[in-house]
Amino acid sequence: MSEKENKNNKQKNKESAQLDAPDEMKRIKTIQRERVVLKGRLKQERTRGFMRFLITVGLLMFMFLFSRLHGLYFSENSFKYVGGTSVEIINNRIVPSYKILAILQSVEAPKGCVFFARTDDIRKKLMQLEPIDKIYIRRYAFPARIQIIVRESQPTITVMNDLKTRPVAYFTVKGKIVGKEYLPLNKNIKTLVVIAKGSSYGKWDRGTQQKLLKISKFVETYAKEPVEYIDYRNPNDVYVKVKDLNIRLGLVDDTVWSRIERLPSILPQVKLVHSKIKYLDLSWEKVNYLKLD
Numbered sequence: 001m002s003e004k005e006n007k008n009n010k011q012k013n014k015e016s017a018q019l020d021a022p023d024e025m026k027r028i029k030t031i032q033r034e035r036v037v038l039k040g041r042l043k044q045e046r047t048r049g050f051m052r053f054l055i056t057v058g059l060l061m062f063m064f065l066f067s068r069l070h071g072l073y074f075s076e077n078s079f080k081y082v083g084g085t086s087v088e089i090i091n092n093r094i095v096p097s098y099k100i101l102a103i104l105q106s107v108e109a110p111k112g113c114v115f116f117a118r119t120d121d122i123r124k125k126l127m128q129l130e131p132i133d134k135i136y137i138r139r140y141a142f143p144a145r146i147q148i149i150v151r152e153s154q155p156t157i158t159v160m161n162d163l164k165t166r167p168v169a170y171f172t173v174k175g176k177i178v179g180k181e182y183l184p185l186n187k188n189i190k191t192l193v194v195i196a197k198g199s200s201y202g203k204w205d206r207g208t209q210q211k212l213l214k215i216s217k218f219v220e221t222y223a224k225e226p227v228e229y230i231d232y233r234n235p236n237d238v239y240v241k242v243k244d245l246n247i248r249l250g251l252v253d254d255t256v257w258s259r260i261e262r263l264p265s266i267l268p269q270v271k272l273v274h275s276k277i278k279y280l281d282l283s284w285e286k287v288n289y290l291k292l293d
Contacts, residue, residue, distance in 0.1 A: 071142035074109040074117070078144070085143055092150040093186050094131040100148065103129075114144040122146075130178045157209060158183070158191040159201045163229070168201075175206040192216045193229040211252065215240065215260075219247065222263040239279065245270065248291075250283025262288065 078086035079101075087104060089097045103125050110117030119137045126135045126148070136149040153172035160167050167183040170191060185191065194201075194212055216227045219240050231239035240247045247263075249256055259282045266288055270280060278291040 072113050072115070072144055074111070074114065074144045076109060078109040079104040079107055086145045088145065088147045090147065090149055092152065093189065094152050094155070094182050095129050095150060099129060100126060100150070114139050114141050114146075119146065122148075126150075130176070131172070131182055133172075133174075155185060155189055155191045156213060158185065158193050159196050160193060160229075161196065161198065163195065168199075171204070171209050175209055177202065177204075192227065195229060195231045195233055197233040215249070215252065215256070218257060218260045219263070222260055223247075223267060224264075237283070245277065246279040248279045248281045248283050250281075255285050259283075259285065 074086060078084065086109075087101065089100050092100070104122065107122055107125060110119065117139060119139075123135045123137060126132060131152045132150060133153040134151040136151070138147040138149065139145075140147065153174055153176060155170045155178075156173050157171040158167045159169045159171070166180065167185075168180050170178050170183065170185065172178065192213060212230055212232065215238070216230060219227050219242065223242050223245075225242040228241045228243070231241070236251050238249045238252050240249060245267075249259065262282065266280065270277065270290065273290060275292050281289050281291055
């Protein structure tokens with residue numbers, strides 16, 4: 001190769017090096033910036049990780065200290081005294097609060113934090129009270145206490161042996177019979193009053209109860225007056241008392257419904273009678289008459 005050609009090659013290499021220098025510097029600066037950004041990200045991740053660690057430790061310590069607070073635990077005598085702050089009873093209209101508290105006095109107060117206390121034993125014992133249908137128990141702290149929400153079965157029929165004596169039992173919407181220890185019912189609880197002979201009501205099945213309720217509904221619908229009571233002392237000779245009239249239905253068979261349906265056509269004539277009426281007799285299938293005193 002001639003000396004002239006060598007000079008030309010050197011000149012070209014020099015020019016090429018001069019052209020590549022800016023690109024190389026740009027690439028180096030880009031790499032440096034990426035390293036700075038990466039270091040920043042790594043530093044942020046370490047900081048976040050450390051903060052998460054501190055927060056976790058802080059929460060665990062808070063939960064531990066919180067769980068040791070006195071207001072989160074029942075005392076051994078929480079259920080032993082009437083009128084204390086450990087128990088609140090609501091929604092009970094039939095079962096007296098003192099009966100519920102008497103049962104609680106036989107139950108050991110739950111141990112441990114109130115929010116984790118088991119109340120199954122309390123619920124099971126309270127469900128033994130006849131009028132109660134369901135029990136709900138809520139837990140509260142500061143101070144540790146429970147709220148007992150009572151749901152009672154709706155009464156439908158109140159049974160009496162005589163209008164001058166106290167009721168002896170009542171039936172619930174589910175057909176359950178409840179004894180006289182929970183009677184008389186609150187005046188705001190409306191039921192059908194049925195007069196029964198002795199303890200014969202103890203044999204009434206769900207069908208008999210539904211039949212009595214249906215009779216009451218039919219009479220109220222066609223007489224346009226509320227039923228005061230049904231005299232069921234003799235199931236073969238039944239009477240229904242409305243405001244100013246005693247209605248004799250007699251035997252409650254398949255024809256009783258059509259006999260009750262005659263009331264709208266009879267009652268206007270009955271009101272025109274000025275004599276004292278003992279009862280309106282609907283016991284006959286096609287004949288109606290008034291029995292006067």
